[in-house]
Amino acid sequence: MDKKIKVYALSTCPYCKRTKRFLDEHKVPYEHTDVDLLDDDEQEVVLSEIERLTGKRAFPVVLIEAEVIVGHDEERLRKVLGL
Amino acid sequence: MTPDTARVYCPVCQAKFRFVEGWGEGDEAVCPICGQKLRLRSGADGWVGARVAPMTEKEIRYRAENFAKVRGYHFSDVKEDVIEGLVGKQRRFGDFYCPCRMLHTPEYQCPCKPTRGGDVDREGRCHCGFFWK
Numbered sequence: 001m002d003k004k005i006k007v008y009a010l011s012t013c014p015y016c017k018r019t020k021r022f023l024d025e026h027k028v029p030y031e032h033t034d035v036d037l038l039d040d041d042e043q044e045v046v047l048s049e050i051e052r053l054t055g056k057r058a059f060p061v062v063l064i065e066a067e068v069i070v071g072h073d074e075e076r077l078r079k080v081l082g083l
Numbered sequence: 084m085t086p087d088t089a090r091v092y093c094p095v096c097q098a099k100f101r102f103v104e105g106w107g108e109g110d111e112a113v114c115p116i117c118g119q120k121l122r123l124r125s126g127a128d129g130w131v132g133a134r135v136a137p138m139t140e141k142e143i144r145y146r147a148e149n150f151a152k153v154r155g156y157h158f159s160d161v162k163e164d165v166i167e168g169l170v171g172k173q174r175r176f177g178d179f180y181c182p183c184r185m186l187h188t189p190e191y192q193c194p195c196k197p198t199r200g201g202d203v204d205r206e207g208r209c210h211c212g213f214f215w216k
Contacts, residue, residue, distance in 0.1 A: 012171040012182035014164030015212065036175070036185060047185060057185055058210075 118149030
């Protein structure tokens with residue numbers, strides 16, 4: 001897997017956990033940030049970026065190069081990742 | 084004598100519900116709007132409900148079960164994960180806010196204002212996938 005993958009999540013969100021678990025189970029490497037655990041200043045920067053990318057502040061957000069997946073969506077993850 | 088128009092203030096949903104004849108100081112009641120268990124006390128501004136077992140897992144479980152029962156909603160297989168998330172929110176942000184949002188204001192205490200306002204009936208589920216139609 002050579003695609004660069006970034007996951008924005010909340011540490012308390014069950015669907016974020018499912019998305020990370022799905023990627024782990026398929027041995028897909030990814031970077032992740034638990035937005036709620038960031039310092040206030042950094043958190044606002046990241047939230048603004050998420051809003052810019054998705055038009056809202058919903059989680060999880062998975063960035064797979066140009067693809068943006070909002071919410072836990074195994075079907076789209078499979079399709080985009082070719083699983 | 085309590086007039087028929089008496090109301091009880093719920094500190095969770097920040098709304099007032101009808102006082103039932105026969106209730107008295109120290110009695111327990113359940114808020115019909117959010118499901119919170121309250122202990123009644125009479126104050127200068129009328130009846131106020133104090134949260135029973137505040138900030139405990141027991142409190143949020145009881146509230147969620149009551150809310151679902153009153154509205155006729157059910158839970159999905161993420162129920163326990165959502166409870167864990169709610170408890171995490173309480174520990175980190177001071178109350179049982181929606182675990183899937185970054186909003187920590189009273190209207191986003193579970194069940195949040197959009198959910199109390201009928202989101203589940205319209206969308207089939209609440210934002211966090213906790214309550215389902």
